[in-house]
Amino acid sequence: MFAKNNHSSNPETNNSHSPSHCQNYDSATETEKLSREREVERDWYRTLYDNFPGIYFVLDGLGRVFSLNLRGASRLGYTAQELVSHSIFNIFYCQDRGKLEAEFAALVQLGNSARNPKVAVWEGGLICKDNRMIWVKATAQAVPPCCPETEDSNSRSAINLQLPNIVLVCEEISREQTAQANYCNNWQYQAQAIAKLAKTHIREPNNIEEFLRQITETAVNILEVDRASIWLYGDDRTELHCIDLYQQITKQHSTQIPMIETDCPAYFAALRTESTIATAAADTDPRTREAIRFYYGGRGIASLLNVPIISAGQMAGIVSVERAVSRSKWTEAEQMLVLILADFVSASLEASEKLKLETMRREQQQNLLSQYYDRLEKRVEKRTIELKKTNKKLQEEILKRQQVEAELRRQQQEQQIIFDSLPALIWYKDTDSRLLRINKAAAESRGLPASQLEGRSFYR
Incomplete structure:
Protein backbone atom coordinates (compact mmCIF):
# COMPACT_ATOMS: atom_id res chain seq x y z
CA MET A 1 0.00 0.00 0.00
CA PHE A 2 2.79 2.33 0.98
CA ALA A 3 4.72 1.23 -2.30
CA LYS A 4 1.99 2.52 -4.55
CA ASN A 5 2.09 5.86 -2.83
CA ASN A 6 5.90 6.17 -2.81
CA HIS A 7 7.15 8.84 -5.23
CA SER A 8 10.89 8.90 -4.27
CA SER A 9 13.48 8.92 -7.11
CA ASN A 10 16.27 7.33 -5.06
CA PRO A 11 16.85 3.80 -6.32
CA GLU A 12 18.19 2.59 -3.01
CA THR A 13 15.32 4.07 -1.27
CA ASN A 14 12.96 2.57 -3.70
CA ASN A 15 14.73 -0.73 -3.37
CA SER A 16 14.47 -0.65 0.37
CA HIS A 17 10.73 -0.35 0.04
CA SER A 18 10.15 -3.48 -1.84
CA PRO A 19 6.63 -4.96 -1.63
CA SER A 20 7.59 -7.45 1.08
CA HIS A 21 9.16 -4.81 3.28
CA CYS A 22 6.17 -2.50 2.88
CA GLN A 23 3.76 -5.25 3.83
CA ASN A 24 5.68 -6.03 7.01
CA TYR A 25 5.88 -2.35 7.90
CA ASP A 26 2.15 -1.86 7.40
CA SER A 27 1.39 -4.95 9.50
CA ALA A 28 3.59 -3.77 12.38
CA THR A 29 2.10 -0.31 12.25
CA GLU A 30 -1.42 -1.72 12.27
CA THR A 31 -0.60 -4.01 15.20
CA GLU A 32 0.90 -1.13 17.15
CA LYS A 33 -2.12 0.99 16.39
CA LEU A 34 -4.51 -1.75 17.51
CA SER A 35 -2.44 -2.28 20.64
CA ARG A 36 -2.62 1.42 21.48
CA GLU A 37 -6.35 1.46 20.81
CA ARG A 38 -6.88 -1.57 23.03
CA GLU A 39 -4.76 -0.03 25.76
CA VAL A 40 -6.79 3.18 25.55
CA GLU A 41 -9.97 1.12 25.62
CA ARG A 42 -8.74 -0.87 28.63
CA ASP A 43 -7.79 2.33 30.41
CA TRP A 44 -11.20 3.76 29.67
CA TYR A 45 -12.98 0.66 30.96
CA ARG A 46 -10.67 0.57 33.97
CA THR A 47 -11.48 4.21 34.73
CA LEU A 48 -15.17 3.43 34.32
CA TYR A 49 -14.81 0.36 36.56
CA ASP A 50 -12.87 2.18 39.29
CA SER A 174 -29.93 3.19 54.51
CA ARG A 175 -30.66 0.74 57.34
CA GLU A 176 -33.99 2.49 57.78
CA GLN A 177 -34.88 1.76 54.16
CA THR A 178 -33.88 -1.86 54.61
CA ALA A 179 -35.85 -2.25 57.81
CA GLN A 180 -38.87 -0.48 56.34
CA ALA A 181 -38.75 -2.61 53.20
CA ASN A 182 -38.42 -5.77 55.27
CA TYR A 183 -41.26 -4.59 57.49
CA CYS A 184 -43.52 -3.99 54.49
CA ASN A 185 -42.56 -7.32 52.93
CA ASN A 186 -42.89 -9.26 56.15
CA TRP A 187 -45.89 -7.55 57.73
CA GLN A 188 -48.08 -10.56 57.07
CA TYR A 189 -45.53 -12.92 58.62
CA GLN A 190 -45.15 -10.62 61.62
CA ALA A 191 -48.92 -10.34 62.03
CA GLN A 192 -49.26 -14.12 61.88
CA ALA A 193 -46.52 -14.52 64.50
CA ILE A 194 -48.24 -12.03 66.83
CA ALA A 195 -51.61 -13.73 66.26
CA LYS A 196 -50.05 -17.10 67.09
CA LEU A 197 -48.76 -15.70 70.38
CA ALA A 198 -52.21 -14.35 71.19
CA LYS A 199 -53.83 -17.74 70.52
CA THR A 200 -51.25 -19.52 72.66
CA HIS A 201 -51.82 -17.06 75.50
CA ILE A 202 -55.58 -17.67 75.35
CA ARG A 203 -55.45 -21.45 74.96
CA GLU A 204 -52.63 -22.19 77.41
CA PRO A 205 -52.66 -19.39 80.00
CA ASN A 206 -51.07 -21.56 82.68
CA ASN A 207 -47.99 -22.65 80.69
CA ILE A 208 -46.02 -19.47 81.45
CA GLU A 209 -42.48 -20.76 80.86
CA GLU A 210 -43.23 -22.15 77.40
CA PHE A 211 -45.07 -18.95 76.43
CA LEU A 212 -42.07 -16.78 77.39
CA ARG A 213 -39.80 -19.01 75.27
CA GLN A 214 -42.15 -18.48 72.32
CA ILE A 215 -41.91 -14.71 72.84
CA THR A 216 -38.09 -14.67 72.61
CA GLU A 217 -38.13 -16.92 69.54
CA THR A 218 -40.71 -14.69 67.88
CA ALA A 219 -38.60 -11.60 68.62
CA VAL A 220 -35.53 -13.12 66.94
CA ASN A 221 -37.50 -14.29 63.91
CA ILE A 222 -39.64 -11.25 63.11
CA LEU A 223 -36.97 -8.64 63.94
CA GLU A 224 -34.06 -10.58 62.42
CA VAL A 225 -31.86 -9.99 65.46
CA ASP A 226 -29.12 -12.15 66.92
CA ARG A 227 -30.52 -12.55 70.45
CA ALA A 228 -33.64 -11.82 72.47
CA SER A 229 -34.12 -12.14 76.22
CA ILE A 230 -36.58 -11.42 79.05
CA TRP A 231 -35.36 -9.98 82.36
CA LEU A 232 -37.42 -9.47 85.54
CA TYR A 233 -36.64 -7.45 88.66
CA GLY A 234 -35.93 -9.14 91.98
CA ASP A 235 -37.90 -8.27 95.11
CA ASP A 236 -35.73 -5.26 96.02
CA ARG A 237 -35.43 -4.10 92.36
CA THR A 238 -31.62 -4.00 92.57
CA GLU A 239 -31.19 -7.10 90.41
CA LEU A 240 -32.43 -8.22 87.02
CA HIS A 241 -32.89 -11.96 86.53
CA CYS A 242 -32.78 -13.50 83.06
CA ILE A 243 -35.89 -15.63 82.60
CA ASP A 244 -35.05 -16.75 79.05
CA LEU A 245 -32.41 -16.00 76.38
CA TYR A 246 -32.80 -17.23 72.79
CA GLN A 247 -29.92 -17.07 70.29
CA GLN A 248 -30.46 -17.17 66.55
CA ILE A 249 -27.14 -18.83 65.74
CA THR A 250 -27.62 -21.79 68.10
CA LYS A 251 -31.43 -21.95 68.14
CA GLN A 252 -31.12 -22.70 71.87
CA HIS A 253 -32.75 -21.28 75.02
CA SER A 254 -30.68 -20.50 78.11
CA THR A 255 -30.41 -18.10 81.06
CA GLN A 256 -27.75 -15.63 82.22
CA ILE A 257 -26.33 -14.58 85.57
CA PRO A 258 -28.33 -11.80 87.27
CA MET A 259 -27.47 -8.16 86.59
CA ILE A 260 -26.62 -6.30 89.81
CA GLU A 261 -27.15 -2.56 90.18
CA THR A 262 -23.77 -2.00 91.82
CA ASP A 263 -22.05 -3.28 88.65
CA CYS A 264 -23.93 -0.95 86.28
CA PRO A 265 -25.69 1.86 88.18
CA ALA A 266 -26.11 4.06 85.09
CA TYR A 267 -27.95 1.26 83.31
CA PHE A 268 -30.34 0.71 86.24
CA ALA A 269 -30.88 4.47 86.53
CA ALA A 270 -31.83 4.58 82.84
CA LEU A 271 -34.22 1.68 83.34
CA ARG A 272 -35.97 3.45 86.23
CA THR A 273 -37.22 6.10 83.81
CA GLU A 274 -39.42 3.32 82.38
CA SER A 275 -38.60 4.49 78.85
CA THR A 276 -37.24 2.52 75.92
CA ILE A 277 -33.46 2.28 75.56
CA ALA A 278 -32.58 2.08 71.87
CA THR A 279 -28.89 2.46 71.11
CA ALA A 280 -26.86 1.67 68.00
CA ALA A 281 -23.56 1.95 69.91
CA ALA A 282 -24.17 0.04 73.11
CA ASP A 283 -20.48 -0.15 74.02
CA THR A 284 -20.10 3.66 74.07
CA ASP A 285 -23.57 4.78 75.14
CA PRO A 286 -23.33 6.11 78.74
CA ARG A 287 -26.54 4.29 79.64
CA THR A 288 -25.44 0.84 78.53
CA ARG A 289 -21.64 0.68 78.37
CA GLU A 290 -21.32 -0.60 81.96
CA ALA A 291 -23.81 -3.40 81.30
CA ILE A 292 -22.03 -4.25 78.05
CA ARG A 293 -18.70 -4.50 79.86
CA PHE A 294 -19.98 -6.65 82.74
CA TYR A 295 -22.68 -8.79 81.13
CA TYR A 296 -22.59 -8.54 77.35
CA GLY A 297 -18.86 -8.22 76.72
CA GLY A 298 -18.36 -11.73 75.40
CA ARG A 299 -21.28 -11.54 72.99
CA GLY A 300 -20.09 -8.76 70.68
CA ILE A 301 -23.17 -6.56 70.94
CA ALA A 302 -23.26 -3.46 68.77
CA SER A 303 -26.94 -2.47 68.96
CA LEU A 304 -29.22 -2.92 71.97
CA LEU A 305 -32.96 -2.33 72.34
CA ASN A 306 -34.59 -2.57 75.78
CA VAL A 307 -38.35 -2.10 76.20
CA PRO A 308 -39.90 -1.99 79.70
CA ILE A 309 -42.41 -4.58 80.89
CA ILE A 310 -45.21 -2.81 82.76
CA SER A 311 -47.28 -5.02 85.05
CA ALA A 312 -49.83 -3.89 87.63
CA GLY A 313 -48.89 -0.27 86.99
CA GLN A 314 -45.16 -0.59 87.59
CA MET A 315 -42.07 -1.74 85.72
CA ALA A 316 -41.48 -5.45 86.22
CA GLY A 317 -38.52 -5.94 83.87
CA ILE A 318 -37.41 -5.58 80.25
CA VAL A 319 -37.53 -7.31 76.89
CA SER A 320 -34.07 -7.02 75.33
CA VAL A 321 -33.09 -7.61 71.68
CA GLU A 322 -29.52 -7.44 70.39
CA ARG A 323 -27.61 -7.20 67.13
CA ALA A 324 -24.00 -8.24 67.08
CA VAL A 325 -22.81 -6.32 64.01
CA SER A 326 -25.22 -3.58 63.04
CA ARG A 327 -24.66 -0.07 64.38
CA SER A 328 -27.71 1.45 62.74
CA LYS A 329 -30.62 3.04 64.58
CA TRP A 330 -33.59 0.99 65.68
CA THR A 331 -36.65 1.90 63.62
CA GLU A 332 -39.99 2.88 65.10
CA ALA A 333 -41.51 -0.26 63.61
CA GLU A 334 -38.95 -2.45 65.39
CA GLN A 335 -39.51 -0.65 68.69
CA MET A 336 -43.27 -1.04 68.30
CA LEU A 337 -42.95 -4.79 67.70
CA VAL A 338 -40.82 -5.22 70.84
CA LEU A 339 -43.36 -3.13 72.78
CA ILE A 340 -46.10 -5.55 71.64
CA LEU A 341 -43.97 -8.48 72.82
CA ALA A 342 -43.41 -6.73 76.16
CA ASP A 343 -47.19 -6.36 76.50
CA PHE A 344 -47.49 -10.12 75.96
CA VAL A 345 -44.97 -10.70 78.74
CA SER A 346 -46.93 -8.32 80.98
CA ALA A 347 -50.19 -10.13 80.24
CA SER A 348 -48.49 -13.45 80.93
CA LEU A 349 -47.14 -12.19 84.27
CA GLU A 350 -50.54 -10.83 85.26
CA ALA A 351 -52.15 -14.13 84.29
CA SER A 352 -49.51 -15.90 86.34
CA GLU A 353 -50.21 -13.59 89.27
CA LYS A 354 -53.94 -14.23 88.95
CA LEU A 355 -53.23 -17.94 88.82
CA LYS A 356 -51.13 -17.65 91.98
CA LEU A 357 -53.86 -15.65 93.72
CA GLU A 358 -56.52 -18.14 92.61
CA THR A 359 -54.33 -21.01 93.76
CA MET A 360 -53.75 -19.24 97.07
CA ARG A 361 -57.48 -18.60 97.47
CA ARG A 362 -58.25 -22.24 96.79
CA GLU A 363 -55.56 -23.32 99.23
CA GLN A 364 -57.03 -21.00 101.86
CA GLN A 365 -60.49 -22.40 101.24
CA GLN A 366 -59.11 -25.90 101.42
CA ASN A 367 -57.33 -25.05 104.67
CA LEU A 368 -60.53 -23.56 106.12
CA LEU A 369 -62.49 -26.63 105.08
CA SER A 370 -59.81 -28.87 106.54
CA GLN A 371 -59.87 -26.93 109.79
CA TYR A 372 -63.69 -27.07 109.86
CA TYR A 373 -63.71 -30.79 109.19
CA ASP A 374 -61.01 -31.31 111.81
CA ARG A 375 -63.04 -29.43 114.41
CA LEU A 376 -66.21 -31.22 113.31
CA GLU A 377 -64.46 -34.55 113.51
CA LYS A 378 -63.21 -33.76 117.00
CA ARG A 379 -66.69 -32.70 118.07
CA VAL A 380 -68.21 -35.84 116.57
CA GLU A 381 -65.54 -37.93 118.23
CA LYS A 382 -66.18 -36.24 121.56
CA ARG A 383 -69.93 -36.61 121.17
CA THR A 384 -69.51 -40.22 120.16
CA ILE A 385 -67.48 -40.90 123.28
CA GLU A 386 -70.14 -39.21 125.38
CA LEU A 387 -72.88 -41.21 123.68
CA LYS A 388 -70.94 -44.39 124.19
CA LYS A 389 -70.61 -43.58 127.86
CA THR A 390 -74.32 -42.76 128.08
CA ASN A 391 -75.25 -45.90 126.20
CA LYS A 392 -73.02 -47.96 128.41
CA LYS A 393 -74.55 -46.43 131.51
CA LEU A 394 -78.04 -46.93 130.13
CA GLN A 395 -77.28 -50.53 129.26
CA GLU A 396 -75.97 -51.07 132.75
CA GLU A 397 -79.15 -49.53 134.20
CA ILE A 398 -81.34 -51.64 131.90
CA LEU A 399 -79.44 -54.73 132.85
CA LYS A 400 -79.72 -53.85 136.51
CA ARG A 401 -83.45 -53.18 136.14
CA GLN A 402 -83.92 -56.44 134.29
CA GLN A 403 -82.14 -58.20 137.10
CA VAL A 404 -84.37 -56.47 139.68
CA GLU A 405 -87.49 -57.31 137.72
CA ALA A 406 -86.38 -60.90 137.39
CA GLU A 407 -85.74 -61.01 141.10
CA LEU A 408 -89.18 -59.52 141.76
CA ARG A 409 -90.83 -62.06 139.50
CA ARG A 410 -88.97 -64.83 141.24
CA GLN A 411 -90.05 -63.54 144.61
CA GLN A 412 -93.63 -63.15 143.41
CA GLN A 413 -93.60 -66.69 142.13
CA GLU A 414 -92.29 -67.94 145.46
CA GLN A 415 -94.90 -65.87 147.28
CA GLN A 416 -97.62 -67.20 144.98
CA ILE A 417 -96.60 -70.75 145.69
CA ILE A 418 -96.75 -70.10 149.42
CA PHE A 419 -99.94 -68.08 148.97
CA ASP A 420 -101.67 -70.91 147.09
CA SER A 421 -100.54 -73.60 149.50
CA LEU A 422 -102.47 -72.07 152.38
CA PRO A 423 -105.84 -73.87 153.00
CA ALA A 424 -107.58 -70.70 154.16
CA LEU A 425 -109.48 -68.46 151.76
CA ILE A 426 -107.34 -65.37 151.21
CA TRP A 427 -108.75 -62.31 149.47
CA TYR A 428 -106.52 -59.34 148.72
CA LYS A 429 -108.49 -56.30 147.63
CA ASP A 430 -108.15 -52.52 147.26
CA THR A 431 -110.22 -49.84 148.96
CA ASP A 432 -112.94 -50.23 146.32
CA SER A 433 -113.23 -53.93 147.17
CA ARG A 434 -111.72 -54.93 143.83
CA LEU A 435 -109.86 -58.19 144.00
CA LEU A 436 -106.20 -57.75 143.39
CA ARG A 437 -105.04 -61.17 144.31
CA ILE A 438 -106.59 -64.36 145.67
CA ASN A 439 -105.18 -67.73 146.56
CA LYS A 440 -106.10 -71.02 145.04
CA ALA A 441 -108.53 -71.98 147.81
CA ALA A 442 -110.47 -68.70 147.38
CA ALA A 443 -110.69 -69.17 143.61
CA GLU A 444 -112.00 -72.69 143.97
CA SER A 445 -114.67 -71.43 146.36
CA ARG A 446 -116.02 -69.24 143.60
CA GLY A 447 -115.62 -71.94 140.92
CA LEU A 448 -113.50 -69.77 138.63
CA PRO A 449 -109.78 -69.52 137.93
CA ALA A 450 -107.98 -66.87 139.95
CA SER A 451 -107.11 -64.96 136.72
CA GLN A 452 -110.80 -64.40 135.93
CA LEU A 453 -111.60 -63.22 139.43
CA GLU A 454 -108.81 -60.70 139.71
CA GLY A 455 -110.07 -57.17 138.97
CA ARG A 456 -113.70 -57.97 139.83
CA SER A 457 -115.62 -56.67 142.77
CA PHE A 458 -115.52 -58.84 145.84
CA TYR A 459 -119.26 -58.67 146.06
CA ARG A 460 -120.16 -60.10 142.68
Missing part, protein backbone atom coordinates in the same frame (compact mmCIF):
# COMPACT_ATOMS: atom_id res chain seq x y z
CA ASN A 51 -15.28 5.11 39.33
CA PHE A 52 -18.47 3.07 39.12
CA PRO A 53 -21.02 4.73 41.48
CA GLY A 54 -21.20 1.76 43.78
CA ILE A 55 -19.13 -1.07 45.18
CA TYR A 56 -18.19 -3.51 42.42
CA PHE A 57 -16.69 -6.94 43.12
CA VAL A 58 -15.52 -9.66 40.77
CA LEU A 59 -15.51 -13.02 42.57
CA ASP A 60 -14.41 -16.53 41.79
CA GLY A 61 -16.67 -19.54 42.22
CA LEU A 62 -15.60 -19.95 45.85
CA GLY A 63 -16.67 -16.44 46.76
CA ARG A 64 -13.13 -15.04 46.94
CA VAL A 65 -12.49 -11.50 45.76
CA PHE A 66 -10.74 -11.40 42.37
CA SER A 67 -10.92 -7.63 41.99
CA LEU A 68 -12.62 -4.57 43.51
CA ASN A 69 -13.11 -1.10 42.06
CA LEU A 70 -11.15 1.73 43.67
CA ARG A 71 -14.27 3.65 44.66
CA GLY A 72 -15.60 0.58 46.49
CA ALA A 73 -12.29 -0.10 48.23
CA SER A 74 -12.09 3.54 49.31
CA ARG A 75 -15.67 3.45 50.60
CA LEU A 76 -14.90 0.38 52.71
CA GLY A 77 -11.59 1.77 53.96
CA TYR A 78 -9.51 -1.09 52.53
CA THR A 79 -6.97 -1.28 49.78
CA ALA A 80 -7.88 -3.66 46.99
CA GLN A 81 -4.89 -5.85 47.92
CA GLU A 82 -6.28 -6.32 51.45
CA LEU A 83 -9.43 -7.95 50.08
CA VAL A 84 -8.18 -9.81 47.01
CA SER A 85 -8.12 -13.61 47.52
CA HIS A 86 -10.23 -13.31 50.70
CA SER A 87 -13.82 -14.56 50.95
CA ILE A 88 -16.55 -11.96 50.40
CA PHE A 89 -18.44 -13.62 53.26
CA ASN A 90 -15.83 -12.25 55.68
CA ILE A 91 -17.13 -8.72 55.15
CA PHE A 92 -20.72 -9.28 53.94
CA TYR A 93 -23.24 -9.51 56.79
CA CYS A 94 -26.61 -11.13 56.19
CA GLN A 95 -29.12 -12.36 58.75
CA ASP A 96 -29.74 -15.63 56.91
CA ARG A 97 -26.17 -16.70 56.14
CA GLY A 98 -27.18 -20.19 55.06
CA LYS A 99 -29.62 -18.92 52.45
CA LEU A 100 -27.01 -16.47 51.13
CA GLU A 101 -24.37 -19.16 50.65
CA ALA A 102 -26.87 -21.55 49.05
CA GLU A 103 -28.01 -18.94 46.52
CA PHE A 104 -24.40 -18.00 45.77
CA ALA A 105 -23.55 -21.65 45.10
CA ALA A 106 -26.50 -21.85 42.70
CA LEU A 107 -24.97 -19.06 40.61
CA VAL A 108 -21.96 -21.17 39.65
CA GLN A 109 -23.78 -24.40 38.95
CA LEU A 110 -23.37 -26.12 35.61
CA GLY A 111 -25.77 -24.85 32.98
CA ASN A 112 -25.81 -21.23 34.19
CA SER A 113 -24.83 -20.03 30.73
CA ALA A 114 -25.08 -16.74 28.91
CA ARG A 115 -28.45 -17.77 27.50
CA ASN A 116 -30.02 -18.02 30.94
CA PRO A 117 -27.79 -16.42 33.61
CA LYS A 118 -29.01 -16.60 37.16
CA VAL A 119 -29.32 -13.45 39.26
CA ALA A 120 -29.47 -13.22 43.05
CA VAL A 121 -30.40 -10.16 45.09
CA TRP A 122 -29.71 -9.74 48.80
CA GLU A 123 -29.94 -6.97 51.34
CA GLY A 124 -27.27 -6.89 53.99
CA GLY A 125 -24.26 -4.99 55.24
CA LEU A 126 -20.62 -4.61 54.23
CA ILE A 127 -18.31 -4.40 57.23
CA CYS A 128 -15.78 -1.60 56.81
CA LYS A 129 -12.21 -1.73 58.04
CA ASP A 130 -13.15 0.49 61.00
CA ASN A 131 -16.07 -1.87 61.83
CA ARG A 132 -18.69 0.50 60.45
CA MET A 133 -21.56 -1.11 58.60
CA ILE A 134 -22.64 0.01 55.13
CA TRP A 135 -26.08 -1.33 54.26
CA VAL A 136 -26.36 -2.35 50.63
CA LYS A 137 -28.59 -3.99 48.11
CA ALA A 138 -26.31 -6.57 46.48
CA THR A 139 -26.97 -7.99 43.01
CA ALA A 140 -24.91 -11.00 41.90
CA GLN A 141 -24.79 -12.59 38.47
CA ALA A 142 -22.64 -15.24 36.86
CA VAL A 143 -20.26 -14.05 34.11
CA PRO A 144 -20.87 -15.98 30.87
CA PRO A 145 -17.92 -17.81 29.23
CA CYS A 146 -15.67 -15.70 27.01
CA CYS A 147 -16.10 -17.95 23.97
CA PRO A 148 -18.38 -20.79 22.83
CA GLU A 149 -15.55 -23.28 23.18
CA THR A 150 -15.24 -22.40 26.86
CA GLU A 151 -18.98 -22.71 27.33
CA ASP A 152 -19.05 -26.09 25.61
CA SER A 153 -16.13 -27.23 27.69
CA ASN A 154 -17.77 -26.02 30.88
CA SER A 155 -21.01 -27.73 30.01
CA ARG A 156 -19.21 -31.04 29.75
CA SER A 157 -16.92 -30.82 32.77
CA ALA A 158 -16.64 -29.34 36.23
CA ILE A 159 -16.48 -25.57 36.51
CA ASN A 160 -13.12 -24.08 37.45
CA LEU A 161 -14.14 -22.36 40.67
CA GLN A 162 -10.88 -20.39 40.76
CA LEU A 163 -11.77 -18.38 37.67
CA PRO A 164 -13.51 -15.00 38.03
CA ASN A 165 -17.08 -15.86 37.15
CA ILE A 166 -19.33 -13.85 39.52
CA VAL A 167 -20.06 -10.11 39.39
CA LEU A 168 -21.36 -8.59 42.64
CA VAL A 169 -22.68 -5.01 42.49
CA CYS A 170 -23.53 -3.35 45.82
CA GLU A 171 -25.79 -0.30 45.89
CA GLU A 172 -25.79 1.61 49.17
CA ILE A 173 -29.07 1.98 51.02
